[in-house]
Amino acid sequence: MRERENEVLDRIRRGQLYTESEANFQDPLRRADLIFEYNSTRPGDAPRRRKLLERILGSVGARTVLLSPFHAGFGSNVHIGDDFFGNVNLTLVDDMEIRIGNGVMIAPSVTLTTTGHPIHPGLREDFRRFSKPVVLEDKVWIGSNVVVLPGVRIGYGSVIGAGSVVSRDVPPMTVAMGVPCRVVREITDVP
Template structure:
């Protein structure tokens, strides 16, 4: 007969240990893969795989899957395949979202995307980074800080949005930019690291597009 006596839970599995890890995550402090392993059921890997395999003409099924993958999804979402997400369940998407192919949502903590946001191909939104010193990177030790894209933001192709960044209303992030600091509303930001190139003004109503100086 198997021994059915209760065995002590591992420290990682105890509610107090879990809460301590959650507190450190919310503070932006370091934590390890093992410490955060209890969060695994919140990952939506199977649903993401199903979405990426669903034909484009099955729009109703695709939207239904998006609503199961993400924490919330507004009206009229459009997300091209493929895409990836660390969890999916930590990303919040507003109305009229357009995401092109190969977006990576590294949502170990919240990514919040407003209304009317457009994201070009091959963009990475990563809430997570790792320590510089290699001795601190054992067990995939990391820190996580939330990302916010306010309404009407446009992120250009191959851009990277790093942990803790907030991009203000209506701003444009140029192709290939690496955004490591907050971007104010209604500006164009370009470069590595990204810097504000110029404001968006009424003159832009006359422009076809591009990053005029």
């Protein structure tokens, strides 16, 4: 059995297709009950919320604020740096790693997804899918209702405008927006 699991994990790492049935051995890594508990915890109970986040996420930095509710497929594949702020309704589809740097701010109703599905319906049997990591480098700011798709890296200090769908990498120190998301200018202003 272990050999089959390793073969599936290898395909997942390479961004190749795999099915729900093939990947179900990973279900113990899901943190659904803990996420439910976090979302039900009083906002003022910071120590309890912090302990839960440490159990839910793969790693979590200092001075992290994550407002409820948030959702994650696993939780254990998410790594957040220091000084993070995540507003309400953050959805993390973390079949693969999501890495969030230091000083990142995320507005309400943002989705970061590492997973997509084939376009052809014949290839979507048993919820067949592919996964690629998502990376938000330090000091990124993501506006409301943004969707970041599998395999995207958003560079240091960049700003993603509200309502954008980010389907390709965004270079550092730029403002990008739209559907599809495109760079509209560099950030050159000095505070």
